[in-house]
Amino acid sequence: MSGDPLDGNALVLAAAKASVSGEQLPKLVDDAQSRLADRRDAYRRRYECVHDDDDRTVFLVEEGHWQTLGDEWGLDDQAWRALRRAHREQLGQLAGDLDRRQEFDAALELREVVVIGTEQSVPG
Template sequence: MPDPSYPIEGQIVLLAGTQASVPLDRLPDLLERVQMYLRENRATYDREYERISGPREADYVCAESGRWDSIGTELRLSDRERDAVRRAHAAQFERDGRRLDRSEEFEATLEIRDVLAVSSEP
């Protein structure tokens, strides 16, 4: 069951933290901090980027490649922290693509876009 503060499932959080070498006890706080930032900027994202509805509590924003670098800079995330957050959002997007039977489309999107999972909860 996903944490209500961010739309990333627990198993994905563990995997992303391990792959990016970020302490697992630190990653939930990072994801929450990023989620607050994404919610604050949601109106801008809705105007500027394609949005895909997810099967759960998330919508996905398909931003330009490199958007995670900009977010990381704005939030002063280390390279590893930014990589862990990016991996978590991408992995959740891929998992939801399988749930929606749209795996190929979602994987192709990740090749050319940065995907941001934004909670549909206020």
């Protein structure tokens, strides 16, 4: 399953919860990553970076961010909601790995998350 920098488990969970096929979501994620990679520097200037490693950079963004991106990219509600869910699931997995679940859960009460792959993890 593609979808880097989102882990396969995050994609499976997101697909199940967002009513999007397991084949459709990785393509949506890859397309989104291609677009988000071009905005990495702008995200760094504007949003809080809560994690950065060799595979991904994680930003907290304002509520409604994914809907705005979906409108801009011409996505239907189901597609942008699936992307939002996939990024949220990735943060949830990362939170457990980093023992930061409480911190990230509190942040997501007011904000959304955007995960952008590093150059080596973004599909080319």
